[in-house]
Amino acid sequence: MAYGIKRGVRFQILSESDLDRIHWGTLHVLEKVGVQVDSVACRKLLKDNGCDVDEKTRIVRVPSHLVEWALEKKKSSITLAGRNPKYDAKLDLNHSYMTANGNGAVAVDFETGKRRPSMKKDVVNSSRIIDYLQNVHIHWPMVSSTDQHPSTMHLHDLDASMNNTEKHIMYETGVTISDAKSLTEMGYIAAGGEKEFRQRPVQSCLQCTYAPLQHDAGVMDASLYFAEMGVPLVFFGMPQPGATGPATLVGSLVVGNAEVLSALTMTQLHAPGAAVIYGMGNAPLDMRTTIRAGGSPEHALSSAMATELAHHYGMPSCVGVSATAKQPGDQAILEYYTGCAGPLLAGADLMCGIGLLEDSSCLFYEQIVIDNEIVGVISRLIRGEWADDVTLALDVIEKVGVGKNYLAQKHTVQHLRSGDHFMPELIDRRSFDSWSADGSKSLVDKARDKTKWILANHKVPALDSDTQAKVNAVIEKAKKPMWGGETKRA
Amino acid sequence: MADAVARLKEAVMNYEMETIADLAKQALKDGVDPLVAIEKGLAEGIKTVGEKFGRGEIFLPELVMGAEAMKAALAVLEPAVPKGKHRSTAGKVLIGTVQDDIHEIGKNLVSTMLASNGFEVVDLGVNVSGSDFLKKADEQKANIVAMSALMTTTMPRMAEVITPLKKKSKAVKVMVGGAPVTDTYAKEIGADGYSGDASSAVEVAKRLVR
Numbered sequence: 232m233a234y235g236i237k238r239g240v241r242f243q244i245l246s247e248s249d250l251d252r253i254h255w256g257t258l259h260v261l262e263k264v265g266v267q268v269d270s271v272a273c274r275k276l277l278k279d280n281g282c283d284v285d286e287k288t289r290i291v292r293v294p295s296h297l298v299e300w301a302l303e304k305k306k307s308s309i310t311l312a313g314r315n316p317k318y319d320a321k322l323d324l325n326h327s328y329m330t331a332n333g334n335g336a337v338a339v340d341f342e343t344g345k346r347r348p349s350m351k352k353d354v355v356n357s358s359r360i361i362d363y364l365q366n367v368h369i370h371w372p373m374v375s376s377t378d379q380h381p382s383t384m385h386l387h388d389l390d391a392s393m394n395n396t397e398k399h400i401m402y403e404t405g406v407t408i409s410d411a412k413s414l415t416e417m418g419y420i421a422a423g424g425e426k427e428f429r430q431r432p433v434q435s436c437l438q439c440t441y442a443p444l445q446h447d448a449g450v451m452d453a454s455l456y457f458a459e460m461g462v463p464l465v466f467f468g469m470p471q472p473g474a475t476g477p478a479t480l481v482g483s484l485v486v487g488n489a490e491v492l493s494a495l496t497m498t499q500l501h502a503p504g505a506a507v508i509y510g511m512g513n514a515p516l517d518m519r520t521t522i523r524a525g526g527s528p529e530h531a532l533s534s535a536m537a538t539e540l541a542h543h544y545g546m547p548s549c550v551g552v553s554a555t556a557k558q559p560g561d562q563a564i565l566e567y568y569t570g571c572a573g574p575l576l577a578g579a580d581l582m583c584g585i586g587l588l589e590d591s592s593c594l595f596y597e598q599i600v601i602d603n604e605i606v607g608v609i610s611r612l613i614r615g616e617w618a619d620d621v622t623l624a625l626d627v628i629e630k631v632g633v634g635k636n637y638l639a640q641k642h643t644v645q646h647l648r649s650g651d652h653f654m655p656e657l658i659d660r661r662s663f664d665s666w667s668a669d670g671s672k673s674l675v676d677k678a679r680d681k682t683k684w685i686l687a688n689h690k691v692p693a694l695d696s697d698t699q700a701k702v703n704a705v706i707e708k709a710k711k712p713m714w715g716g717e718t719k720r721a
Numbered sequence: 722m723a724d725a726v727a728r729l730k731e732a733v734m735n736y737e738m739e740t741i742a743d744l745a746k747q748a749l750k751d752g753v754d755p756l757v758a759i760e761k762g763l764a765e766g767i768k769t770v771g772e773k774f775g776r777g778e779i780f781l782p783e784l785v786m787g788a789e790a791m792k793a794a795l796a797v798l799e800p801a802v803p804k805g806k807h808r809s810t811a812g813k814v815l816i817g818t819v820q821d822d823i824h825e826i827g828k829n830l831v832s833t834m835l836a837s838n839g840f841e842v843v844d845l846g847v848n849v850s851g852s853d854f855l856k857k858a859d860e861q862k863a864n865i866v867a868m869s870a871l872m873t874t875t876m877p878r879m880a881e882v883i884t885p886l887k888k889k890s891k892a893v894k895v896m897v898g899g900a901p902v903t904d905t906y907a908k909e910i911g912a913d914g915y916s917g918d919a920s921s922a923v924e925v926a927k928r929l930v931r
């Protein structure tokens with residue numbers, strides 16, 4: 232069976248003409264309003280290719296033909312390879328893959344229940360949990376190793392991930408060229424060399440554009456480097472409707488689209504044919520609490536519409552999912568269900584991601600396990616149904632006849648085995664009596680039990696000592712006094 | 722005269738961003754004391770708006786529009802305040818997002834909330850270097866230096882400012898915030914105050930200048 236979620240059902244929000252209007256609107260914004268480009272290298276690239284560049288305001292107006300050119304250079308089919316090839320995620324516009332959420336700074340200790348800064352051991356443990364779970368296909372270092380030296384935290388995140396999952400690893404910590412260099416080097420080491428990495432990129436980087444209509448210098452300089460070195464990129468717009476984008480979801484989609492397409496243009500000018508994934512995560516700012524409303528219906532819809540737009544361009548999408556809940560349980564489930572269902576129904580290729588609360592900030596190990604079940608349920612919803620000789624089952628209906636049942640039929644067993652009936656692991660369908668005899672456990676209790684089991688039993692082959700030594704050397708080399716003087720600003 | 726002041730208060734409460742400057746000009750022409758206009762008009766108006774927001778009666782954009790209206794009128798009235806006199810404010814706050822960090826939404830909200838609670842706010846923007854914080858704190862004679870950091874990698878930048886700042890002056894207070902920042906961390910680096918959201922930031926600031 233192919234890796235990833237098979238999609239047989241798709242709902243449509245925007246019509247072809249809506250998508251065209253969004254595209255033309257975006258080109259209009261890029262030509263008329265422009266984007267602020269803080270990277271000197273990027274401004275030069277754009278200027279040399281006929282853009283109108285104002286060095287004082289750093290605003291660049293990008294002509295439509297250049298954007299259209301870049302869209303032609305893009306790749307439609309990208310494979311995010313796993314350390315173990317059985318985990319290769321083929322972004323072919325026909326399968327969906329769930330990723331872990333990433334880079335929180337807080338964790339709730341699984342043993343003590345104490346809320347504390349996240350540590351490298353949290354990256355280790357969450358990586359093993361992700362490796363085990365069936366419905367999470369791409370890994371992210373879920374939290375930061377804040378117990379490590381600040382200049383190498385992100386490298387420790389990657390080290391812990393590489394050692395504890397065989398799935399593809401996406402990070403979002405390449406925000407300066409020197410970060411990008413260390414991260415790329417670790418990727419090459421993981422793959423066994425540059426050539427091997429270029430063939431099977433086992434790591435990739437997500438980069439945020441800076442809403443509204445700006446590009447950070449460090450992020451873009453690093454992106455050009457990644458593109459050159461064959462590290463697949465996601466450019467991820469995230470205007471917050473009402474705050475850093477128009478309140479209308481489509482308006483914010485235009486702002487985010489202008490950011491993503493201009494980033495794509497710079498990248499393709501620098502490294503034609505580079506693997507770029509179309510990313511977007513527009514959650515509104517909640518106008519009563521001033522918290523970003525991750526997991527809201529608007530977030531889900533925006534992610535779904537961004538997927539439609541990406542596919543309109545022939546690009547795979549990577550769209551946002553999150554939750555504002557403070558603890559695992561009812562609210563987290565409601566938010567993650569909403570957040571995942573929207574984009575999955577619209578055919579998202581990648582969704583980032585599950586398992587963190589407080590809008591991508593706080594890790595509870597058991598939430599990863601709960602979200603795995605949520606994705607399982609939705610995967611069943613979107614698998615698709617069809618009528619053929621097997622599913623119509625006329626022969627079985629004839630055989631069983633009137634007034635009997637289908638329990639003793641091979642057809643029944645076959646279709647239980649093939650996943651026609653979703654078999655939950657956490658949802659409890661037992662009778663009241665057996666449920667209460669077993670301790671009246673809530674879904675969260677059961678998720679904790681399963682988490683404990685995974686941590687006790689699931690082993691992931693660590694890197695061999697040779698590879699590990701090379702990784703350690705990269706980390707050691709990158710260590711520098713915090714205020715070593717590197718500033719990203721041009 | 723009292724009418725003109727009441728009218729300014731009302732204009733803030735009605736978010737009359739485009740027309741309030743004309744009202745302020747007219748008030749000055751009519752001989753209204755600019756200090757009274759600011760303190761009894763604008764400040765009272767924005768206070769009411771802030772309270773409504775606190776009670777959940779209005780949404781954030783309405784609060785921001787109220788603050789914008791106040792700013793527009795202040796730009797007219799402040800220069801007219803006689804030399805040597807000062808409008809009484811709750812205190813002067815210098816705020817910015819630290820170096821290498823471009824997250825600005827939280828910082829902007831804290832600015833707005835402080836301004837609507839009577840603080841004079843000087844916003845340095847994002848990616849503000851340590852030396853800029855130090856230089857401006859000195860220049861502006863701020864009571865409070867407020868720093869925002871949204872990333873684990875940029876949090877230590879706050880400590881970089883606090884140490885020399887405190888060395889120079891005992892009087893200036895520091896408050897910090899941003900999603901990854903915790904109360905414990907704030908204490909560790911020697912900040913005087915921390916808050917997890919914009920509304921409590923006001924309480925913290927008030928406590929610090931008391």
Ligand code: B12
Pocket residue numbers: 333334335336374375403404405406437438439440441442443447449450468469475520521522523589590591592821822823824825826827828830831867868869870871872873874896897898899900901915916917918919920922925
């Ligand atoms: C929106 C967002 C962005 C936007 C910012 C747009 C803008 N114009 O500001 C964009 C897309 C540009 C962005 C970019 C990046 N981001 Co970002 N971003 C976020 C996100 C989702 C929400 C932040 C936000 O606006 N929240 C809403 C506001 C209102 O809340 P707030 O900022 O927390 O502020 C409140 C309080 O904290 C407090 N407060 C804030 N400041 C202060 C100051 C004082 C003095 C006080 C008292 C209180 C206070 O009051 C505020 C109001 O209630 C967070 C995740 C999160 N939920 O926090 C990630 C997050 C902060 N980003 C993250 C990352 C990694 C990045 C990038 C590096 C990604 C990339 N590879 O490009 C870049 C950063 C580049 C750089 N050099 O800075 C990570 C940081 C990870 C870590 N462990 O450090 C986070 C945590 C997401 C994640 N889990 O991955 N991001």
